[in-house]
Amino acid sequence: MSHPVIGLISSLNSSDPNLQTIKKVVSVNHSYVLSVLGAGGLPLILPPAEQDRTIVEMVRKVDGLLITGGTDLRSQLYGEEPCWNQGPFSPERDHLDFVSIRAAYEQKKPIFGICRGMQAINVYFGGTLYQDLLQEKSCTVKHAQDSEASCWSHTVNISQNSVLYPLLGKSAKVNSFHHQAVKKAADGFTVGAVAKDGVVESIENDRGPLILGVQWHPELMAACGDPAMKKVFNFFIRSCGK
């Protein structure tokens, strides 16, 4: 079997917010690359592009799309003005996410969203987000861990109907680096995993080629050899096989 080509959505970063756009850096955390390679996929990094049709053509070159983590989405994308704790957003990244999700969906290619990537999928298909979990009284689990990224910090309960259930069972140990979360899941999507405080930790589509999102960072655990999270990547790469 040939190795599926996986498009990795990149971010446009700069350590200095005053840097001109031309000096910014297109980047993908190495752990995504390692996790895709480890599962037998061929990672291909997709940069932002001004024209929609350029992004559509890039997506045509891949067998599946991995929407990586990143900054907060612009809140207006789900119809809200920003709250005080809205983090910096990236218009280039918002554009890249939405056009590539649309293209992969239309081209019937599997999509895997991680952290911001899951939130982008949910918002693209019409769902909403909590802008800041710290404002939610019911949110009693610490979702922004201070510990090492490869360490798990909270647990999630997985529904029996989820694609994650055969891989992880009814409960999984996950890391957590988010202050936003899915509020209303988009139509056509089901919540697959929740934290003990009810915060949504995964969503998946009800039918069609796989669209899966997880709120934690399996790539940071898989790249350090975590067997459970390696299974998640193996499952995604298998889904992208021709």
Ligand SMILES: [Mn+2]
């Ligand atoms: Mn969490």
